[in-house]
Amino acid sequence: MDKTIINKNDIGVFYKDLKKEYTVYGVKEKEEGFYVFDEADEFTDPLENYKPTILPPKKLLFPQKETLLRFNTQPYPDIQPVIESKKQILFGVRPCDIHGINLLDKIFTTDHEDINYTNRRAKTVIIGMDCLRPCYEHAHCASVDCLDVDEGYDIMMTDIGHGFYISINTPMGEEIIEKYTNSIGASIDDRDKFEGLMKERKNKFEMKFTTDISNLPLLFKNADNDPVWDELNDRCLGCGRCNIVCPTCYCFDVFDCMELNMTSGERCREWDACTLKDFAVVATGENFRSTRGQRLKHRFNRKFNYLMTKYNTSFCTGCGRCTRSCPVNIDIVETVNTVIKNNKGDGQ
Ligand code: SF4
Ligand code: SF4
Known part of the structure; x- marks a missing residue:
């Protein structure tokens, strides 16, 4: 599809016009240096420099808590599914978070379709914002092949100075650009500038990382008895923050909430976290991962071994949120490099 340019002065109008038809979630500075995806009346422009938002945009496709069904037991048993979705735009999503959404797309459509997720996803337009430099010290997107993204978005914007170079990736993206912008065709100079950047x-x-990510599944497979897990066992608080902020963590707990009349209620789901103490407790009371070290070993294996082996892609997108959020400074890059060193010796 042809490349176009949106003038920087027109981007605010573009954003406002989208709101006539969609609920638009852009990036807002919640407090100094901390950003969130939220509805905003106006386009504010932290986009060029914003650090990963506190929670990833997955919260708008897979909410922290949602109702799955409502039920009544009287006068006769009745169960109604609850599937909520609306036309929404996620505006200014970074490539790492688009990768995160692509991975959730795989998770929620493989083996079993999660219709609550897929309905929301089908009505969601993603407008990306390319990264031209690392957004902060914890970003390691390039190390996990997540700096470039070629699917999962409708439009990608790249700041080339005087305007945003627009790459359209879907018919929906094309429709939006045609309907809502006065975009102009990119000149040869614009294209050269884009390619240069x-x-x-x-x-x-x-x-x-001190090795190519393709080596990680085997390294983690061999790292079952690595001393790093004992060391992390002593440091980790088991607070679950690393899971909650992660764009690719998708575990949830399902529970019923009864009304006081005890004849009707809701079945809900809520994000869960494999680093929490009770995550692997079974009905008989045993806990298959009772220590914090075992739970972190499991979390790292999910990112770099189990899911990576199944889907042939890293389940860490390199956003660095887990490192930034950890109250005891457990650093994902340091941990991976320790595993590499301890299990290969030469770090290759
Ligand atoms: S594991 Fe950490 S760095 Fe990787 S995607 Fe999750 S939060 Fe981001
Ligand atoms: S955020 Fe840090 S302390 Fe909390 S569970 Fe994760 S690794 Fe442990």
């Missing part, structure tokens, strides 16, 4: 940025993103 894309080339330049490669040198700005450091490879932070």
